[in-house]
Amino acid sequence: MKFLSYGAAGVLAASLLSTSAFAFGAGKTGSSGKSGSQPCTMCHNGGTAPTVEISGPTTLAAGATGQYTLIIRGGAAVKAGMNVAASDAAASLEPGSATEQKKEAGELTHKAxxxxxNGEARFDFSLIAPSTAGTVTLFGAGNSTNGNGNAVGDMSATTTLNVTVTAAGNNPTPDDNEEPGGCSSTGGAPAMMFVLAAAGVTLLRRRHG
Structure with missing residues (x-):
């Protein structure tokens, strides 16, 4: 009886592991590495950690849109999942591909x-900067899995990228000495002197003639 009980417990445990893996096969938010989030390693473990990076501009004007890519390399390197979040609620994250990603609670995650x-998995996305200057931190988690349908043999890693948001620029103010046509008054002085001199020479010639 004990043997059967232990066997049943093992089957149940394996089933739970497999179920948890399949439950998040369609993506999971709250695992980006942002403060208070739960890492993917709570379910996926036993594998080799991949390297994860976020590639994209580190400076954006207020209200501007920047294009970014979460890149996952290494680990089991068969299939990959992701979760990206931003530190500022005023910043907006948008999926780069509607077929690959979805947006939930302001965060991005994979659909499948x-x-x-070529040894990596890439997820493109965009960030719309807040309307005020400051710093937005992007939090990204990448999970590298062996694709066997359960959570064993997989591993994830996290990364961050700080984006400086600058104030929206104003149109440059023309120089006070600027004349219509783009020539300054000081720049036009030599030309005016040349014209006057030429006129003087012409007048002298007429008198001597």
Missing amino acids: AKAFS
Whole structure:
């Protein structure tokens, strides 16, 4: 009886692991590494950690849109999942591909595990900067899995990228000495002197003639 009980417990445990893996196969938010989030390693573990980076501009004007990519390399490197969040609620994250990603509670996650290609998995997305100057931190988690349908043999890693948001620029003010046509009054002085001198020479010639 004990043998059967232990066997049943093992099957149940394996089933739970498999169920948890499949439950998040369609993506999960709250695992980006942002303060208070739960890491993917709570479910996926036992594998080799990948390297994860966020590529994109580190400076944006207020209200501007920047294009970014979460890149996952290494680990089991068969299939990948992701979660990206921003530190500022006024910043907006948008999926780069409606078929690969979805937006939930202001964060981005995958719709289905993505196959690695040439040793990496890439997820494009965009950030719309807040309307005021400051710093927005992007938090990204990448999960590298072996694609066997359970959570064993997988591993994730997290990364961050700080984006400086600058105040929206004003149109440059023309120089006070600027004349219509783009020539300053000081720049036009030599030309005016040349004209006057030429006129003087012409007048002298007429008198001597």
